[in-house]
Amino acid sequence: MxxxxxxxxxxxTACRGCQMACKDWHNLPAIETKQTGTHQNPPDLNPCNYKLxxxxxxxxxxxxVVWNFFPDQCRHCIYPVCKDVADMAVPGAIxxxxxxxxxxxxxxxxxxxxxxxxxxxxxxxxxxxxxDKKTLLLTKCDMCFDRVSNGMQPMCVKSCPTGTMLFGxxxxxxxxxxxxxxxIKKTHPKAYLADPRDVxxxxxxxxxxxxxxxxxxxx
Amino acid sequence: xxxxxxTAEQTFTDIMLWRPALKNFLTVFSPLFMAMDxxxxxxxxxxxxxxxxxxxxERMQNGISILxxxxxxxxxxxxxxxxxxxxxxxxxxxxxxxxVDPYQKYFAQVHLSEQAILWRSIVTNDANILQELAExxxxxxxxxxxxxKFFFSVLLKALVTKTxxxxxxSKEWPWDTNxxxxxxxxxxxxAYPTIGWLDKPTIDERNTYLLEGGGRKHLHCGLCGxxxxxxxxxxxxxxxxxxxxxxxxxxxxxxxxxxxDHCSKCNSYYPLVDLRExxxxxxxxxxxxxxxxxxxxxxxxxxMPLRLSFWNSFN
Numbered sequence: 001m002x003x004x005x006x007x008x009x010x011x012x013t014a015c016r017g018c019q020m021a022c023k024d025w026h027n028l029p030a031i032e033t034k035q036t037g038t039h040q041n042p043p044d045l046n047p048c049n050y051k052l053x054x055x056x057x058x059x060x061x062x063x064x065v066v067w068n069f070f071p072d073q074c075r076h077c078i079y080p081v082c083k084d085v086a087d088m089a090v091p092g093a094i095x096x097x098x099x100x101x102x103x104x105x106x107x108x109x110x111x112x113x114x115x116x117x118x119x120x121x122x123x124x125x126x127x128x129x130x131x132d133k134k135t136l137l138l139t140k141c142d143m144c145f146d147r148v149s150n151g152m153q154p155m156c157v158k159s160c161p162t163g164t165m166l167f168g169x170x171x172x173x174x175x176x177x178x179x180x181x182x183x184i185k186k187t188h189p190k191a192y193l194a195d196p197r198d199v200x201x202x203x204x205x206x207x208x209x210x211x212x213x214x215x216x217x218x219x
Numbered sequence: 220x221x222x223x224x225x226t227a228e229q230t231f232t233d234i235m236l237w238r239p240a241l242k243n244f245l246t247v248f249s250p251l252f253m254a255m256d257x258x259x260x261x262x263x264x265x266x267x268x269x270x271x272x273x274x275x276x277e278r279m280q281n282g283i284s285i286l287x288x289x290x291x292x293x294x295x296x297x298x299x300x301x302x303x304x305x306x307x308x309x310x311x312x313x314x315x316x317x318x319v320d321p322y323q324k325y326f327a328q329v330h331l332s333e334q335a336i337l338w339r340s341i342v343t344n345d346a347n348i349l350q351e352l353a354e355x356x357x358x359x360x361x362x363x364x365x366x367x368k369f370f371f372s373v374l375l376k377a378l379v380t381k382t383x384x385x386x387x388x389s390k391e392w393p394w395d396t397n398x399x400x401x402x403x404x405x406x407x408x409x410a411y412p413t414i415g416w417l418d419k420p421t422i423d424e425r426n427t428y429l430l431e432g433g434g435r436k437h438l439h440c441g442l443c444g445x446x447x448x449x450x451x452x453x454x455x456x457x458x459x460x461x462x463x464x465x466x467x468x469x470x471x472x473x474x475x476x477x478x479x480d481h482c483s484k485c486n487s488y489y490p491l492v493d494l495r496e497x498x499x500x501x502x503x504x505x506x507x508x509x510x511x512x513x514x515x516x517x518x519x520x521x522x523m524p525l526r527l528s529f530w531n532s533f534n
Contacts, residue, residue, distance in 0.1 A: 003498065010427075011422075011427065011428065045355050110520055148498065149238070150237060150473050150475055151233050151475055151497055151498055151499065152475060152476065152497065152498065153495075153497070153498055154494060158495065158496070160430075161429060161430060162428050162429055162430060163420070163422040163429075163430040165220050166499060168222060168498055168499070169498075169499070170220065172220065172222060172223070173220075176220045185422065
């Protein structure tokens with residue numbers, strides 16, 4: 001049974017525990033960063049941050065400031081375009097685990113030419129993979145494959161104190177997503193699930209995607 | 220999130236992937252565990268079972284389990300049915316091959332007075348109680364005890380489900396209400412637990428920004444299938460609640476949320492699984508059997524299992 005995440009952004013407080021837990025579990029080093037005028041830090045995904053809480057603020061129709069948080073990560077697409085593009089150049093550079101549905105960059109991704117790696121990055125509808133210029137590897141969330149294949153929750157889910165993130169069998173997560181959407185719609189009528197048929201990381205958004213992030217959803 | 224528990228087979232499959240060394244052992248018992256669950260569920264609907272007494276808070280607050288002084292009606296018919304239905308799975312157990320028939324003949328018509336003796340030996344987990352009966356029947360007391368535990372377990376699980384509802388990990392049992400049951404033994408049958416578990420946090424819609432609970436300790440009775448909440452820092456055997464006396468054994472890598480909780484005062488231990496670590500909710504009886512590797516280490520350290528079972532008795 002493929003696994004899925006539900007990320008209910010209406011519960012996210014941007015504590016960034018998930019971001020830190022991911023970095024910690026993958027033993028990713030600290031990087032130099034800079035303040036760009038928001039609390040979003042680092043400013044973007046990079047080879048040392050597979051998970052990033054994105055911040056966005058806007059005024060609603062009443063002039064009230066709405067602050068949205070978006071814990072961005074690889075969506076582990078059901079039909080991953082990145083894999084198809086990578087396969088054309090170096091088969092096996094990106095693979096998909098049948099058991100869990102995890103889409104994984106392998107060591108073979110370092111064999112991709114710079115142009116081919118860029119083609120993979122640009123093919124992603126969610127702007128996720130990043131090229132590590134030192135190792136030449138493509139990097140992104142690996143669904144904590146080592147943990148999940150041992151029956152354990154991904155680190156981001158385990159560390160979330162608010163219940164924003166849930167992880168489990170796809171059919172149970174889809175059922176929970178629909179249930180939560182029905183609850184959220186009572187207070188946020190525009191709420192919707194982002195591309196639930198196409199991805200294994202299903203975001204519940206309270207309003208249009210432009211109020212979160214350009215690549216928050218594809219459809 | 221409402222999560223369904225795994226079947227015994229699913230839990231065994233996971234554990235065999237993690238610990239291939241246990242594969243031969245678990246493969247032998249997987250069909251038996253599956254058949255027991257199926258039979259127990261069938262009996263709830265297809266068998267004319269009696270109901271167990273309701274939970275009485277005053278009695279339970281004094282540590283008296285529901286079946287402590289319960290007079291069972293004649294169980295000959297359900298026991299005969301269970302014995303016949305599990306015949307194939309028991310015949311397949313390596314040490315019982317060709318040796319089950321006389322026991323099945325016996326369980327096909329157990330006399331009422333002997334049912335009480337069998338029941339006492341199961342709840343107290345003492346095969347010696349059956350010695351006299353076994354000699355009279357020309358049977359082996361240990362095998363009689365071994366089989367009777369399986370048969371009574373199927374029946375009790377069906378009775379518990381019929382009376383108190385299906386066993387669900389997120390269920391609030393009658394004895395959990397107001398914490399009326401605070402003992403280390405089962406509130407229904409009085410047996411010691413085979414395994415403990417720490418629960419997952421839940422979403423409470425009234426609290427928009429934080430998860431509710433998580434990490435509370437529960438104990439599981441492998442005999443009747445009941446679960447009950449228990450103090451996190453207390454020994455179910457001797458009741459001591461000093462943290463320095465309560466210790467934990469765990470693997471150094473890939474723990475899967477598994478550990479053995481043991482008491483350095485009374486030397487008892489029981490397996491524990493932290494469900495906050497797990498994606499799926501395991502079948503608890505299968506999970507306990509799959510932690511045999513920790514039982515071996517506990518045995519080497521001179522610890523005693525809280526509930527003796529066929530997989531953790533090394534003598």
